[in-house]
Amino acid sequence: MTLLLIVIYLSSPQAAEQFLKTYDLVFAGRPPHEAAKYLSWDQRNLSFGTYGPYWRNMRKLCTLELLSSLKIGSFQPMRREELGLLVEWLKHAALEHVSVDLSEKVSSLSVEMSCRMVFGKKYEDKDIDERGFKVVIQEGMKLGAIPNLGDYFPFLGVLDLQGLTRKMKALSKVFDQFFEKVIDDHVRAGDQGPTKDIVDIMMSIMQSGGTDFQFDRRHVKAIMLDMLAASMDTAASSVEWILSELLKNPRVMKKVQKELEEVVGLDRMVEESDLESLEYLDMVVKETFRLHPVAPLLIPHYSLEDCTVDGYHIPKDARIIINTFAIGHDPNAWTDHEKFNPERFVGSSIDLRGQHFQLLPFGSGRRGCPGMQLGLIMVRLIVAQLVHCFDWKLPNNMLPSELDMTEEFSLVVTRAEHLMAVPTYRLQK
Numbered sequence: 001m002t003l004l005l006i007v008i009y010l011s012s013p014q015a016a017e018q019f020l021k022t023y024d025l026v027f028a029g030r031p032p033h034e035a036a037k038y039l040s041w042d043q044r045n046l047s048f049g050t051y052g053p054y055w056r057n058m059r060k061l062c063t064l065e066l067l068s069s070l071k072i073g074s075f076q077p078m079r080r081e082e083l084g085l086l087v088e089w090l091k092h093a094a095l096e097h098v099s100v101d102l103s104e105k106v107s108s109l110s111v112e113m114s115c116r117m118v119f120g121k122k123y124e125d126k127d128i129d130e131r132g133f134k135v136v137i138q139e140g141m142k143l144g145a146i147p148n149l150g151d152y153f154p155f156l157g158v159l160d161l162q163g164l165t166r167k168m169k170a171l172s173k174v175f176d177q178f179f180e181k182v183i184d185d186h187v188r189a190g191d192q193g194p195t196k197d198i199v200d201i202m203m204s205i206m207q208s209g210g211t212d213f214q215f216d217r218r219h220v221k222a223i224m225l226d227m228l229a230a231s232m233d234t235a236a237s238s239v240e241w242i243l244s245e246l247l248k249n250p251r252v253m254k255k256v257q258k259e260l261e262e263v264v265g266l267d268r269m270v271e272e273s274d275l276e277s278l279e280y281l282d283m284v285v286k287e288t289f290r291l292h293p294v295a296p297l298l299i300p301h302y303s304l305e306d307c308t309v310d311g312y313h314i315p316k317d318a319r320i321i322i323n324t325f326a327i328g329h330d331p332n333a334w335t336d337h338e339k340f341n342p343e344r345f346v347g348s349s350i351d352l353r354g355q356h357f358q359l360l361p362f363g364s365g366r367r368g369c370p371g372m373q374l375g376l377i378m379v380r381l382i383v384a385q386l387v388h389c390f391d392w393k394l395p396n397n398m399l400p401s402e403l404d405m406t407e408e409f410s411l412v413v414t415r416a417e418h419l420m421a422v423p424t425y426r427l428q429k
Helices: 013-022 034-039 053-066 069-074 076-095 102-119 133-145 164-189 198-208 217-248 250-263 272-277 279-291 324-328 372-389
Strands: 007-010 307-309 312-314 319-322 390-393 420-425
Touching: 007 013, 013 307, 013 319, 034 133, 034 164, 053 198, 053 217, 069 076, 069 372, 076 102, 076 272, 076 372, 076 420, 102 133, 102 198, 102 217, 102 372, 133 164, 133 217, 164 198, 164 217, 198 217, 217 250, 217 279, 217 372, 217 390, 250 279, 250 372, 272 372, 279 324, 279 372, 372 390
Parallel strands: 007 319
Antiparallel strands: 307 312, 390 420
């Protein structure tokens, strides 16, 4: 028997548009995935879920109930409170003129925001595992990104030649035990207030039986992990890369601060209502996503039927991998593609919401990220606040050109070395 496996890599905007727009429905599938099988309750989540009636209904539920503008807005006081706590901590560090680990502080902030949004409260690191939230989530991301023989040759998967299945099973127990505890805490607490967290909403849907598809604890846990990983790791990594580029490019940093002074003033902190007026910051975010897409390879798509694209026959069950890193560095799409230059977006209609295929940080089409609005609010708010409240310089008289920008590979690409910087408080209050 001959086994033919077709994997197609897309690395240009034109190719991405064909597969993600023109033939979006044909390539809306997700291939079988060992990591998602063990870590997402047999691919019951949105990210890796098999395309079909269940997935469509689940996405609709998440879009309307969990990630609506109204629900995202309800968490605004929480975001303000958590960011305010970080600013106060950094003010004390500024008085002592000490270097702070920005990577660690941003990651902790993202964890705390995500926990309060998804679970309704902060959990201690030890509640999930002695390694803590960040390490456990990142281990899951790495297991999801490592090329796994079992994904491509199922008959080899049972042998576990790479030892990945053993690690996946162990990690799945960690997630399962923790999420069961979260669900049990919510069941005991009952309905205790007007602001419902994401678990509250999912539990009420499950208990009401008001869905047209099966929805039990496995689905709640799978969506919980989706929400936690998506809001925590991707947001923190995005903020980390934006701050890195600002420190490496003092001219751009000063320009962002000048815009903040004009829009916000130096007598108060940034509010979420200010974000839409920060046009240059928006350009900086776009340019950083272009150079440092947090997901350099989008989750593989899977052809649901035979198809012909530009004269090429694409068989059913082919895997389609979109290389957003290559697209963002394509010299045919971008002038001076290796240069960090936010001004390239002045007068440009290119956006990052999936309609312009030169820039696809959140994917596009049916499989585009449903949490994009929340992610953009978190990223822009955190960056704006940290840059508005503080001046930053690299430690030990390091020159901006000496900042190490080496990346560490995973489903979400982070800095290999933590970002260290010295803050100086700059507000007049």
